[in-house]
Structures are given as structure tokens and as C-alpha cells.
Amino acid sequence: METIRIMKFLKLSLIAALLTAEPTWAQSLTGPQNNAVRSAKQYLNISGFSRRGLIRQLSSDAGDGYDIADATVAVDSLNIDWNKQAIRSAKQYLSISGFSCKGLIRQLSSSAGDGYTESQATYGAQQAGAC
Numbered sequence: 001m002e003t004i005r006i007m008k009f010l011k012l013s014l015i016a017a018l019l020t021a022e023p024t025w026a027q028s029l030t031g032p033q034n035n036a037v038r039s040a041k042q043y044l045n046i047s048g049f050s051r052r053g054l055i056r057q058l059s060s061d062a063g064d065g066y067d068i069a070d071a072t073v074a075v076d077s078l079n080i081d082w083n084k085q086a087i088r089s090a091k092q093y094l095s096i097s098g099f100s101c102k103g104l105i106r107q108l109s110s111s112a113g114d115g116y117t118e119s120q121a122t123y124g125a126q127q128a129g130a131c
Helices: 002-020 031-046 051-059 068-077 082-096 101-109 118-128
Strands: none
Touching: 031 051, 031 068, 051 068, 082 101, 082 118, 101 118
16 A cells, blocks of 8 residues: 555656656757747737747847847747637737738738748638638
8 A cells, every 4th residue: 555655656746847847948048049938928928920920020120139040949949839820810910900811811921921831821811710
């Protein structure tokens, strides 16, 4: 009986350690990259972003001004569902203006717009109800 209790304790301890452990990639990020991660998370709490758009926001002089390499590492270290981000962006556009399906996809995928891939933009526009 005591062995079972010890095994349960060890199992629970291991689970707790795994849940609170810092991911391996986070240990290897530099200070600026960790700061860029924090900034990226703040942006994602406010609005939908494509990978390209988020890197651009973080590295732009008009944005945060992180080095583009640091911004890229930071964004790529996060587990972001870009299709969900495309839906968020599409819904945001539709909340302020009318768009045709084609027009919304073009806006979402344009390099001058949001910078989603064509498939992400299409998915977002469809899921948001524009198509």
C-alpha cells in the first residue's frame, strides 16, 4: 500500500514539474527575443495577426523596433494557429465594413494588408461568413 502511495506521489510530482517547467526553446532565447515574445503575446491579445504581420509589427520602427531576426525567432517560438488568427482578422474587418468574399481574401492576403497566406485568408473569410 505504501509503495502505491509513493508511486502516486512521484507521478503527481512529475506531472507538476512538467506543467511548470519552462519549454526548452524558452531557455535558449535571448533577452530581446524573450521581450519580443511578450510583445507578440500582447498584440495577439488585442487583434488578429498573420505571421508576416506580427513580425512586421514587432520589427517595424513604427512598431516595437525589434531586430527582424529577434522578432522572427520570437514569433516562431509561439504556438500560434494562423487560421484562427485569420478568422479573427476577417471578423474585425467585417465588423467595420462590408467586404465581398474575394475582396476580404485579397485584403487578408495582400502584402500591403495583413500578409496571410492565400489559404489562411480564404479560410478566415469563409469562417467569418464573407463567402
